[in-house]
Amino acid sequence: MSVYDLTIQETVNVDFEEIFFTAENKAALSQVIKEYKYLDELKKYGLQIDNKILLHGQSGCGKTTTAKAIATALKKKITIVNLSNLVSSRIGETSKNLQSLFALSARQQSVLFLDEFDLMGKTRDNNEDNDVGEMRRLVNSLIQEIDYLPAECLLICATNHYEMIDPAILRRFQLKIKYELPADEELDGYYEKMLMPFPEHLQDLDRKYGISYAEVKDYIHTTMKKRIIAELEAKNQHTPIQ
DSSP: OOGGGGEEEEOOOOOGGGSOOOHHHHHHHHHHHHHHHTHHHHHHTTOOOOOEEEEEESTTSSHHHHHHHHHHHHTOOEEEEEHHHHOOSSHHHHHHHHHHHHHHHHHHTOEEEEESTHHHHBOSSSOOSSOHHHHHHHHHHHHHHHHTOOTTSEEEEEESOGGGBOHHHHTTOSEEEEEOOOOHHHHHHHHHHHHTTSOGGGOOOOOOOSSOHHHHHHHHHHHHHHHHHHHHHHHHHTSOOO
């Protein structure tokens, strides 16, 4: 199977300014975008840009959307890889897929987004696989690919299991951005944004808190579909037959 069959390559259009970040996370990621803007100037001073980012924490809080928004801001293609599709039962094949993937990103100078990163970056000391030696070699291969990533490329990895990542790999990431469940006021802003396209009389709903942005989106969409269909059915029942 070709590495192209294991990836999703997109030219995305996700507005960075419309993503809901904490102030700290937004400042850190905005700095990355600025560094790419002035890449050539920084190179003259021997300054390395932060092109390796690890997004970790709660599921559904925007890690994938963040990667797409950064790619949009940098006007780069994004190659999205779910590592559960890449990891092969044959470790040697997985290493070759990994090398092909990084080579593809280098040629395209794209954003490479590796989701479920803990499947490949898990610690070499606490590995449950039968062939621990082979898995260690795979992790070493991953470290090498990360080390030789060109500055023009941006590696973004995402995991819900930060504690499983090998410490040697963690050291390679200049930025480690933690995602937590949004605060109530942050969710209120998200509710307002998501409800805006719907008729005003449908926008009143009991707001749930202590959940992720993805869960809010699903909740609003489910509720609105029920309300819109109910209105349409009620309207049809009162429409006289011609």
